[in-house]
Amino acid sequence: MSPTIRPNKKVVMQATQIIHAYKQAPWRVQRQYVGAFLLAVIVLALVAALYLDLSARTALTGREIQELQVEITILQRSNADLVTELASLTASAVMQQRALELGYRPVKPGELDYVFVPGYVTPEPAILLAAVDETFHPNALPEEYSQSLLEWLDERVEPRRGMQ
Amino acid sequence: MRQQYAIRSMVIVIGLVIIGVGVIVQMVRIQNSEQAKIFLSQGDQYAGEFRMFHPERGEIYDRNGHLLAGNRTVYEVGVSLTEMKDADAMSYILGTYLNMTFEEVRDKLVNSPGDWTYIVVKDYVDAETVAALQQVLKQLDDADDDRLNGLGFKPHFQRSYPEMTLASNVLGFVTRDGHGYFGIEEKYNDLLAGIPVQVWVPRDPNKAVDIPKVPNGTTLVLTLNRDLQAKVENILDQSLLEYGAKNGTIIVMDPKTGDILAMASTPRMNLNNYTDYFQIYDNGSQYNRSIGMAYEAGSVVKVLTMAAALDTGTVTPETTYIDTGSIDVGGITIQNWDRKPWGQRNMTECLQHSLNVCLAWVATEMGSQNFYSYMEHFGLGHPTGIDLSGEAMGRLKIPGDSDWYPVDLGTNAFGQGVTVTPLQMLMAVSAIANDGQMVTPHVLYAMLRDGHQYNVPSQYAGSPISEQTARTLSEMLAVSLESESTNALLAGYRVAGKTGTAQIPTEYGYDPNHTNVSFIGWGPVDDPQFMIYIWLQEPTTSIWSSQTAAPVFSTVAEQTVITLNIPPDLVRNQYGSR
Numbered sequence: 001m002s003p004t005i006r007p008n009k010k011v012v013m014q015a016t017q018i019i020h021a022y023k024q025a026p027w028r029v030q031r032q033y034v035g036a037f038l039l040a041v042i043v044l045a046l047v048a049a050l051y052l053d054l055s056a057r058t059a060l061t062g063r064e065i066q067e068l069q070v071e072i073t074i075l076q077r078s079n080a081d082l083v084t085e086l087a088s089l090t091a092s093a094v095m096q097q098r099a100l101e102l103g104y105r106p107v108k109p110g111e112l113d114y115v116f117v118p119g120y121v122t123p124e125p126a127i128l129l130a131a132v133d134e135t136f137h138p139n140a141l142p143e144e145y146s147q148s149l150l151e152w153l154d155e156r157v158e159p160r161r162g163m164q
Numbered sequence: 165m166r167q168q169y170a171i172r173s174m175v176i177v178i179g180l181v182i183i184g185v186g187v188i189v190q191m192v193r194i195q196n197s198e199q200a201k202i203f204l205s206q207g208d209q210y211a212g213e214f215r216m217f218h219p220e221r222g223e224i225y226d227r228n229g230h231l232l233a234g235n236r237t238v239y240e241v242g243v244s245l246t247e248m249k250d251a252d253a254m255s256y257i258l259g260t261y262l263n264m265t266f267e268e269v270r271d272k273l274v275n276s277p278g279d280w281t282y283i284v285v286k287d288y289v290d291a292e293t294v295a296a297l298q299q300v301l302k303q304l305d306d307a308d309d310d311r312l313n314g315l316g317f318k319p320h321f322q323r324s325y326p327e328m329t330l331a332s333n334v335l336g337f338v339t340r341d342g343h344g345y346f347g348i349e350e351k352y353n354d355l356l357a358g359i360p361v362q363v364w365v366p367r368d369p370n371k372a373v374d375i376p377k378v379p380n381g382t383t384l385v386l387t388l389n390r391d392l393q394a395k396v397e398n399i400l401d402q403s404l405l406e407y408g409a410k411n412g413t414i415i416v417m418d419p420k421t422g423d424i425l426a427m428a429s430t431p432r433m434n435l436n437n438y439t440d441y442f443q444i445y446d447n448g449s450q451y452n453r454s455i456g457m458a459y460e461a462g463s464v465v466k467v468l469t470m471a472a473a474l475d476t477g478t479v480t481p482e483t484t485y486i487d488t489g490s491i492d493v494g495g496i497t498i499q500n501w502d503r504k505p506w507g508q509r510n511m512t513e514c515l516q517h518s519l520n521v522c523l524a525w526v527a528t529e530m531g532s533q534n535f536y537s538y539m540e541h542f543g544l545g546h547p548t549g550i551d552l553s554g555e556a557m558g559r560l561k562i563p564g565d566s567d568w569y570p571v572d573l574g575t576n577a578f579g580q581g582v583t584v585t586p587l588q589m590l591m592a593v594s595a596i597a598n599d600g601q602m603v604t605p606h607v608l609y610a611m612l613r614d615g616h617q618y619n620v621p622s623q624y625a626g627s628p629i630s631e632q633t634a635r636t637l638s639e640m641l642a643v644s645l646e647s648e649s650t651n652a653l654l655a656g657y658r659v660a661g662k663t664g665t666a667q668i669p670t671e672y673g674y675d676p677n678h679t680n681v682s683f684i685g686w687g688p689v690d691d692p693q694f695m696i697y698i699w700l701q702e703p704t705t706s707i708w709s710s711q712t713a714a715p716v717f718s719t720v721a722e723q724t725v726i727t728l729n730i731p732p733d734l735v736r737n738q739y740g741s742r
Contacts, residue, residue, distance in 0.1 A: 062368075077237045077319060080220060081291070087231035087326035092394040109656060109722055114731040116739045122729070 054149075212366035219358030220321055222381030224335060224348060226390040227423075227609050233335055233349070233435075235321040239294045240287045243273060245280060247314035254312060261297050262286045288322055288340065325435035331393050333429040333452040334386070334607060336553065337438040345438075346451050348384065348607060350553035355382040355611065383612040387423035392416060395723040396426040399716065404430060407712045408704030409681075413453045413586050414716070416724055419594045419686055419695040421622040422603030424550075425728070429453045448554055453699070455550060458558035458583040461699075462666025463501075463518045463709075464684045465579030467593055467641065469527055470515060472538030475633040478530045481640050484510050491521045491528075494570025498524045501665070516644030518663065520578040527577035535573060536562045541628035542592035543602065544584060549625070550605045558584040579666060589684055590697045591625065596641075597660075597686040597695055600627045600634040642689045652685060652714035654721045656732030661685025661717060663709035668702070678702045683713035687721060688733050694724045 022028070088094070194200055224233035241262060248254060255270035262269070262285065269285055276283045294317050301312050323338040336347030344353035358381035400414050416426040429452050433444050449456040473479045489505030490497050500506065500520050506513075514522035527535050539545075545560030560582050561568040575581045584592075587605055595602040604623040611618045629637075641660035645652055652661055664682035667674035681703055686695040698713040698720070706712050724730070731739070 076220065077321070080235045080321065081237050083223070083231060084234035084236045084324045084326055087234060090230075091327050092230075092330055092390055093327075096394070107726060109654075109726060109732075112726065114735045114739075 211368060212364055214362055215365045216360055216362050217378040218320075218342075218360045219378045220380040221323060221338065221342070222356040222358065222383040222612075224356075225383070225385045226388045226393070227386060228390065229385075230327075230390040232325065232327055232331060232386065232388075232390070234324050234326060236324040237291055237319050238287075238322040239289045239291070240284055240318040240320065241289050241294070241297070242282055242284045242316050242318065244282050244314035244316060245273070245276065248273065249313045250311040254315065257297075257300060257312065258285055258315075261293055261300075262289060327390070328434045328436060329432045330390070330397065331388055331427070332432045332435050333454070334388065334424075334427050334552065335435060336451075337435045337441075339438060346448070346554055347552050348386065351551050352382075352384060352608070356384065357381050379614065384608060385610040385612065385617075386607050387418075387425065387609045388427070388607065389425045389727060392724060392727040393426040393428065395727065396720055397428040397432070399719050399723065400428045400430060403700060403712075403716045407700060407706065409700040409702060409712070411453060411701045413697070413699045414720055415454050415586055415590055415697045416720065417590055417594070417605055417695045417697075419597035419603065419692045422591075422594070422605045423609065423622070424605055424607050425694070425724075427452070427454050427607075449556060451554060452552065454586045455548075455552055455555045456585070458556045458585050458588075459680055459699070460580055460582065460666045460669060461584050461586075461589055461682050462579040462664035462680065463520075464589055464593075464662050464664035464682050465582060465584070466515060466518065466523045466577070467596065467637070467662050467684065468539060468542050468544075469523050469535070469577045470511065470640070471542075471596055471629050471633060471637050472535060473511075473526045473530050474637055475538070475629040476530055476534050478534075479511050479526055481511050481636060484508050485514065485522050485525055487514075487519055487521050489521065491524050491574065493524055493528060493574030494572075496571040496574070498571075498574045512640045512643055515640055515662065516648045518578075523577045524574035527573050532563050532570075532573045535577070536560070538628060539576070539582075541626060542595065543588060543625060544582060544592065548585075548587050548591045548605055550587060551608050555587075556585050558582070558588055579664060586682075586697045586699050589682075590695060593684050593686075594695060595628050596634045596637050597692040598634070600629050600631040602626055602628060638689055645685070648710070651710060652683065652717045654687065654718050654725070656734065657687050657721070657725060657730075658689045658733055659685050659687035659721060660689050663714055665707065665709040677707075679707040681707070681709035681713040683709055683717045685717050685721070688730070688736070690733070691736070693728065693730050694721070696720050696724070
């Protein structure tokens with residue numbers, strides 16, 4: 001049988017007092033407060049930085065949108081001007097004058113030869129497919145400019161879920 | 165010692181708290197003060213603006229994609245009066261470049277109302293002038309010279325017609341207020357103009373909004389063939405010179421679809437200078453005589469009389485009539501154009517020699533009820549419904565009208581006492597060229613909107629006569645043309661048609677010295693692909709249609725078959741047999 005070891009009551013009490021004193025030390029409490037405060041400051045700074053970053057990027061994108069809108073307007077005007085100028089340069093009277101200057105003359109009925117081409121279909125009037133659908137669609141705006149932060153996060157997480 | 169520090173600290177803390185609270189109170193007070201509301205409202209004014217976005221007016225093309233009406237950029241030149249530094253220098257430079265006097269510009273700049281901050285010096289300035297002004301502005305800016313401070317340019321669209329006078333009578337024009345007048349521009353003004361949209365545009369880039377795309381006005385494709393239109397206008401101008409006519413009209417139409425391929429009328433105007441309108445035209449009906457001016461067309465109406473008589477079975481081509489040179493209708497004697505008797509003639513010969521007496525007899529045999537019923541079904545006295553603005557209806561007196569007399573049955577039969585527009589005649593006679601089916605003439609071929617093309621279907625305006633009647637009459641008119649009016653023939657192509665020489669009614673009866681000459685014809689007879697109507701007003705070299713309008717028809721028909729690639733009958737029949 002091994003001998004029973006009895007704790008020294010005095011020693012135990014002293015140790016308890018030291019631990020209690022350490023825990024209640026003013027500098028330790030202050031450090032806890034300072035730590036909590038600094039943590040709050042850091043969190044706030046992070047939020048502020050994130051907000052600033054997002055705001056700056058939004059502002060830049062907004063500015064870019066404004067500039068692109070101006071550019072679109074300028075290009076549309078330029079396009080209309082060029083179409084009209086091209087039409088002026090190829091106007092009936094102009095082309096006729098140019099043809100005469102190049103030595104051409106109007107054809108006479110007897111000078112025409114007609115050739116039978118099996119399967120040939122007389123062309124229909126012009127189909128001006130150059131006209132582009134320019135109507136506004138809500139989806140025309142990229143998602144980056146319309147989705148919320150949560151939606152963006154969800155979209156980022158979603159593909160990874162799909163990979164599992 | 166520690167006590168003292170504690171008190172001082174407390175005092176400082178209280179002081180700082182009081183200051184902080186004071187700052188907050190002041191902030192709240194300022195934010196909610198009356199002045200703050202004013203400042204906020206002022207700020208809102210600069211936060212953005214309501215901007216009206218005017219869509220680009222739709223373009224107009226011919227059937228082959230040639231632009232007939234487009235848009236070009238012009239500028240509003242204005243000055244911000246709050247930024248302007250030197251009114252004299254500004255007046256001098258702007259006056260030089262904008263073709264205005266120094267005083268004119270200076271008066272605008274200096275004597276504008278006191279609360280104005282911006283003034284328009286001149287609008288619709290072309291791009292070249294603005295480019296030159298911008299160059300001057302840049303040079304001055306580079307030299308730190310502020311004499312043109314405040315000068316600004318606002319671009320906007322203006323209607324432009326690259327073909328200038330071509331088809332001006334059909335197109336109409338657009339004034340600076342953006343409204344279309346006459347022709348296509350007026351008829352389809354709402355479609356072409358589109359719908360303006362007002363949008364709030366913030367200046368804050370954080371609030372940048374996607375400005376809704378304002379759809380352009382609808383682009384229109386016309387049935388006109390630009391090249392044929394140019395040729396027809398040229399022929400018309402030459403004809404007026406050659407025959408000394410006052411004015412004229414030529415229309416070319418596809419008798420199967422009602423597509424107007426060319427519509428020429430005089431006088432024409434350069435649509436880019438629309439303010440010339442008041443110098444060129446006395447009234448709106450002259451703008452496009454093809455649709456706007458009704459007249460007594462004369463013997464071309466005999467085609468309709470004969471069609472009605474054949475369809476009712478009153479006569480056949482072989483029916484004979486002994487022409488004594490005159491006939492009594494309603495107590496009034498009607499005579500032939502040469503006042504001579506032509507003896508026994510069949511109906512083809514009556515048309516061939518354009519005998520008034522014979523046709524008056526045919527109408528009386530048919531009876532007024534039948535005659536006027538057919539004329540109404542042919543559309544006389546009613547608008548054709550063409551998609552052009554400013555159409556006249558003409559006048560067909562019918563029994564029961566206060567100014568209708570029994571003799572009118574006889575005179576109406578050969579085109580006297582009834583007024584029609586050239587287009588009405590073309591539409592009515594299309595029933596004969598198109599196997600009894602009358603087409604509604606139209607100028608719009610298709611509309612382009614949102615990237616889609618909507619073709620306008622052909623419309624038929626009824627079948628006033630049977631297919632058999634149409635073919636019989638077509639053959640009669642081809643034969644009569646071959647025998648009588650050789651000036652109208654076209655080598656290689658069999659055509660049908662009828663001349664019309666009409667005296668002009670005045671307040672004192674019919675003018676004995678002047679006539680309106682007309683011709684209506686179509687071809688090839690076995691497969692009509694074009695119909696042509698000619699009207700020359702008061703030719704001086706000859707009063708007869710056979711010597712004036714008939715050769716014009718031949719020339720127009722010649723250019724039509726070349727432009728539309730219609731092979732001669734012989735070639736076409738050879739191909740058809742393969």
